[in-house]
Amino acid sequence: MLTEILLRIHAARLTRRYLTPKGSSVYSPPQPDSKAQYLLYIHIPFCEELCPFCSFLRVKFEPSLAKAYFDALKKEINTYHNLGYRFNSIYVGGGTPTIVPDKLADIVLHAKSLWPIDQVSVETNPSHLTDDILAVLKDIGTNRLSVGVQSFDDRVLKSVQRYDKYGSGQQIRQKLSSVVGMFDTLNVDMIFNFPNQTAEMLTADVRIIKEIKADQVTWYPLIISKSRKQQIATSCGRMNFRRERRLYDMLTEELADTYNAESVWCFSNRPGLIDEYPVSHDDYAGLGAGSMGYVNGALCFNTFSIPEYIRMIEEDRSPVLSIRNFSPVEKMRFGLLLKLLTGSTSLSAMKAKYGKHFVLHLWKELLFLLVTRSAVFRNGNIVLTAKGRYYWLSIMSTLFATLGDYRDIHTPPPVLSKTTKNTPQPNQTKP
Ligand SMILES: C[S@@+](CC[C@H](N)C(=O)[O-])C[C@H]1O[C@@H](n2cnc3c(N)ncnc32)[C@H](O)[C@@H]1O
Numbered sequence: 001m002l003t004e005i006l007l008r009i010h011a012a013r014l015t016r017r018y019l020t021p022k023g024s025s026v027y028s029p030p031q032p033d034s035k036a037q038y039l040l041y042i043h044i045p046f047c048e049e050l051c052p053f054c055s056f057l058r059v060k061f062e063p064s065l066a067k068a069y070f071d072a073l074k075k076e077i078n079t080y081h082n083l084g085y086r087f088n089s090i091y092v093g094g095g096t097p098t099i100v101p102d103k104l105a106d107i108v109l110h111a112k113s114l115w116p117i118d119q120v121s122v123e124t125n126p127s128h129l130t131d132d133i134l135a136v137l138k139d140i141g142t143n144r145l146s147v148g149v150q151s152f153d154d155r156v157l158k159s160v161q162r163y164d165k166y167g168s169g170q171q172i173r174q175k176l177s178s179v180v181g182m183f184d185t186l187n188v189d190m191i192f193n194f195p196n197q198t199a200e201m202l203t204a205d206v207r208i209i210k211e212i213k214a215d216q217v218t219w220y221p222l223i224i225s226k227s228r229k230q231q232i233a234t235s236c237g238r239m240n241f242r243r244e245r246r247l248y249d250m251l252t253e254e255l256a257d258t259y260n261a262e263s264v265w266c267f268s269n270r271p272g273l274i275d276e277y278p279v280s281h282d283d284y285a286g287l288g289a290g291s292m293g294y295v296n297g298a299l300c301f302n303t304f305s306i307p308e309y310i311r312m313i314e315e316d317r318s319p320v321l322s323i324r325n326f327s328p329v330e331k332m333r334f335g336l337l338l339k340l341l342t343g344s345t346s347l348s349a350m351k352a353k354y355g356k357h358f359v360l361h362l363w364k365e366l367l368f369l370l371v372t373r374s375a376v377f378r379n380g381n382i383v384l385t386a387k388g389r390y391y392w393l394s395i396m397s398t399l400f401a402t403l404g405d406y407r408d409i410h411t412p413p414p415v416l417s418k419t420t421k422n423t424p425q426p427n428q429t430k431p
């Protein structure tokens, strides 16, 4: 427990350091490598209702704001095209990307007209699994659909205010069953360790996932950024980190007869089916408000203010809020973090990417893994042990919680006016 606490403290500190801009005084998208193929991440920050636990950038849906936002997105896509970026896959995340289906189709088809894109992933909610929306998703060539469910237990769904919006566990289950097989991959997003979720509820959720025969399930631990702590406590009780490990071990064990652990929290029914873009793609560009990109060792965030994002794009200014150009060692550490998210990585591949002194530069990290028995070296690979997988889950959830805090610091309060132009916004200056 002590090691885990220290690890979380260290991970939070490192994340805060990596979020501090460095090495660039001009905030514009990084120059692409002309030979590279990148993934295009597009953020759609609108939701019909806001879940109390969610620390992603999301605001309540407002049609006029959304229209201006989609127009701005299209323009930002053109900017990346003019800069010479080449994309072969798109990931549309949110918020709720399917909130205005024809606008989603418009931007995906626009990107497809600019680049030879062969992979399209879209996130959605259970209430959007309607014939009309599914037809749009098929038309735009969606390969992977990811549906946020969180839990099938009605008590949990009610407490996190998703029951009225997205239906009961039974209704969600029926909708998912009817969608299985429609796309190359149907992923279901789940959460464990809600304060009011028991081990029995979790076991029942695992059983339902298997019965539905979802291709993939991504089972996150509940991640709490500072600003969500109170909301979670009010809606479903006080967080208990102590049982997280026990629930995680139980989950991984119960999923093991049907799913391969492709990452510490992503389980697939086909070996090698990993649809986590930061793992499958070394580099990706983030478009839209609050999106994060990582290109050629530069970690880049767009402004978290939606009206500011729209205004900057309309004025032909870059919406980039901050850039950190990683040092060579920072690149190695970040690379190791993401590769080990899958549970193992080849030492020779790391040396080929980061140079033959990779081990010398990261000796402290590698020694930690060995001394704490979090990893073993086997056949030229670094392989996480069961304990190491849980540590990695803790590091990743700390990273996301710290990112959530960063987002909250830079997110202005909601805008009440319906007009987006000339609306004064706090946080307009760049750090
Ligand atoms: C940001 S949502 C976007 C897609 C969609 N709106 C939804 O509700 O699923 C993607 C997924 O992130 C996960 N997520 C969001 N907030 C989280 C948190 N605080 N802790 C753990 N997972 C979280 C949920 O599983 C969610 O389904």
Ligand code: SF4
Pocket: 046, 047, 049, 050, 051, 054, 055, 056, 058, 094, 095, 096, 125, 148
């Ligand atoms: S979990 Fe999904 S629906 Fe809920 S607020 Fe976050 S993005 Fe919106």
